[in-house]
Amino acid sequence: MSGKDLYFVAVKVFLRRGGKFLILKDSFGIWDIPGGRLKPDEFNTPLEKVVARKMREELGSHLRYALKKPVVFMRHERRETAPGNPKVRIFAVGYEAIWKSGEIALSPRHPRMEWVSVQSFKPERYFKGGWLRGIKEYLLLRSKS
Numbered sequence: 001m002s003g004k005d006l007y008f009v010a011v012k013v014f015l016r017r018g019g020k021f022l023i024l025k026d027s028f029g030i031w032d033i034p035g036g037r038l039k040p041d042e043f044n045t046p047l048e049k050v051v052a053r054k055m056r057e058e059l060g061s062h063l064r065y066a067l068k069k070p071v072v073f074m075r076h077e078r079r080e081t082a083p084g085n086p087k088v089r090i091f092a093v094g095y096e097a098i099w100k101s102g103e104i105a106l107s108p109r110h111p112r113m114e115w116v117s118v119q120s121f122k123p124e125r126y127f128k129g130g131w132l133r134g135i136k137e138y139l140l141l142r143s144k145s
Contacts, residue, residue: 010092017099025112031126060105076130
C-alpha cells in the first residue's frame, strides 16, 4: 500500500493514586483510560488544555491532579459505533497524572471505574489492540522505576 494514512489524534491519561491507576468502562462495555480525541477547533490548543477538557468531561470538575509529561505513545485501530461501523485509527499521547484531591464524578459515557494495581494488573483481561500495547508499555516503564 502506498500513500499516507489518516489518524485521529487523542490524549490519554494514566491517572495515578498511590500504587494504582484508573481505568474506565464506557457505555458500550469497552474498557478505557481517561482521555479522548481532539475536536476540530482544538488544532492550535495546547495538548495539556485538551487533557484538562477531557478530564472534566469524563471525571468531573472537582478532581484535582498534577499532569506530568507524556510517557507512552499509542496507535489503536477500532470500529466506530456509527452508521456503517467504519474502521478508524487513533494516535494517542499518553500522559501520566497524579491524583491530588477531589471526588470523581463519572460521566454517563463512562458508568464504571476501577483503580487497578500498577504492580499486579493484567491488562489483557480488559484491553486489546493498541490500548493493550500502550498500557503494557506503561506498566513496564513503571515496574523499572
